[in-house]
Amino acid sequence: MKNFTLEEIGRSARKAETVLRVLSASQKNRALITSADYLVQNTKELLEANERDVKTAKENHMSPALLDRLLLTEARIAQMAEGLRKIAELDDPVGEVLSMKQRPNGLMIGQKRVPLGVIGIIYESRPNVTSDAFGLCFKAGNAVVLRGGKDAINSNDAITRTLQKALTACQLPAEAILLITDTSHETAEEFMRLNRYIDVLIPRGGAGLIRTVVEHATVPVIETGTGNCHVYVDETADLKMAVDIIFNAKTQRVGVCNACESLVIHEKVKDELLPLLVQKLKEKNVELRGDEESCSVCAEITPASEEDWGTEYLDYILSIKTVKDIDEAIAHINQYNTGHSEAIITRDNDNSQKFLDQIDAAAVYVNASTRFTDGFEFGFGGEIGISTQKLHARGPMGLKELTSTKYIIYGNGQVRP
Numbered sequence: 001m002k003n004f005t006l007e008e009i010g011r012s013a014r015k016a017e018t019v020l021r022v023l024s025a026s027q028k029n030r031a032l033i034t035s036a037d038y039l040v041q042n043t044k045e046l047l048e049a050n051e052r053d054v055k056t057a058k059e060n061h062m063s064p065a066l067l068d069r070l071l072l073t074e075a076r077i078a079q080m081a082e083g084l085r086k087i088a089e090l091d092d093p094v095g096e097v098l099s100m101k102q103r104p105n106g107l108m109i110g111q112k113r114v115p116l117g118v119i120g121i122i123y124e125s126r127p128n129v130t131s132d133a134f135g136l137c138f139k140a141g142n143a144v145v146l147r148g149g150k151d152a153i154n155s156n157d158a159i160t161r162t163l164q165k166a167l168t169a170c171q172l173p174a175e176a177i178l179l180i181t182d183t184s185h186e187t188a189e190e191f192m193r194l195n196r197y198i199d200v201l202i203p204r205g206g207a208g209l210i211r212t213v214v215e216h217a218t219v220p221v222i223e224t225g226t227g228n229c230h231v232y233v234d235e236t237a238d239l240k241m242a243v244d245i246i247f248n249a250k251t252q253r254v255g256v257c258n259a260c261e262s263l264v265i266h267e268k269v270k271d272e273l274l275p276l277l278v279q280k281l282k283e284k285n286v287e288l289r290g291d292e293e294s295c296s297v298c299a300e301i302t303p304a305s306e307e308d309w310g311t312e313y314l315d316y317i318l319s320i321k322t323v324k325d326i327d328e329a330i331a332h333i334n335q336y337n338t339g340h341s342e343a344i345i346t347r348d349n350d351n352s353q354k355f356l357d358q359i360d361a362a363a364v365y366v367n368a369s370t371r372f373t374d375g376f377e378f379g380f381g382g383e384i385g386i387s388t389q390k391l392h393a394r395g396p397m398g399l400k401e402l403t404s405t406k407y408i409i410y411g412n413g414q415v416r417p
Contacts, residue, residue: 286317
């Protein structure tokens with residue numbers, strides 16, 4: 001690994017971006033498919049690099065949940081490749097004319113979709129982000145500069161070099177994807193201020209990382225949020241469905257932002273639901289922390305603190321709050337959620353619509369797991385992140401969210417009087 005200066009990286013990315021913005025859809029798709037093939041062909045090299053990262057992480061006593069986020073397997077590399085192929089199948093948003101109107105003076109004024117330019121992404125120990133970020137940024141005509149965490153540096157470097165080789169094979173600039181290999185905090189903060197070259201910065205990670213980027217960046221930031229996600233079980237819920245959904249949302253992968261961290265239940269179903277749920281969650285040794293009402297139902301539930309209601313555990317821990325009606329449930333969720341993903345389990349159509357209308361979050365579900373808040377599941381072929389802010393992009397960020405617009409004006413000699 002060679003450490004290039006941020007100035008060198010920025011200049012290289014900007015130069016590559018001028019090529020990418022005018023590539024045809026067929027050129028981009030061919031490069032994406034080639035990149036997917038290269039990932040699969042280089043599986044052995046990628047696994048060896050990842051093994052070094054995992055070994056170091058274990059020596060540093062990384063938690064099982066975070067180790068799972070770091071780990072690459074043959075299946076996960078195959079999924080990364082499939083993600084690139086899916087992106088190649090998607091419609092190219094670049095060049096889409098969104099509107100065209102004629103003014104009284106004869107001017108034709110339209111709006112056209114264009115790439116953002118050079119996108120910077122700061123993320124933690126999830127090496128699949130390297131591939132996903134490249135694919136989406138590239139298809140939308142952008143160059144991408146990546147700064148991953150030190151925990152995954154070998155994995156990220158191996159993936160980046162593999163993708164660069166694929167680009168070179170397609171006679172395209174390898175600098176369409178660049179990795180900052182200096183993982184120091186000083187370099188990260190300098191990167192956040194590289195507004196000479198970076199058009200937008202996207203942080204992906206925990207609350208601390210996102211807060212640091214928002215506080216220090218001079219580059220415009222699209223904030224991807226943490227996930228204190230709730231499932232509310234209404235008084236009319238199918239309780240078997242509720243148990244299945246909660247089990248999936250909590251345990252399918254605990255170290256991800258769309259995992260359920262908090263359970264809210266109507267007081268009328270707690271006596272029947274909680275014993276069923278406790279029994280099911282024992283399969284994964286989930287620790288349950290509840291309010292006084294839920295603790296009185298099951299001895300396995302320990303008392304929760306006020307801090308529990310707002311905590312993203314990223315672990316096998318679930319908080320439980322009982323409420324008297326849907327209005328109290330909505331108020332509790334809106335007070336403690338992070339604007340990510342919230343779900344209601346109910347048979348009552350009025351309550352489902354009230355929940356959809358009044359919950360303030362990027363994704364709101366009726367009778368489904370929060371784990372579906374994901375670019376691949378939404379048909380985007382992958383995602384850059386899940387935006388919990390309300391400007392430009394909200395929810396899983398696919399291709400269109402990685403573009404901007406510009407006005408195009410056709411005249412025939414008009415001058416302003």
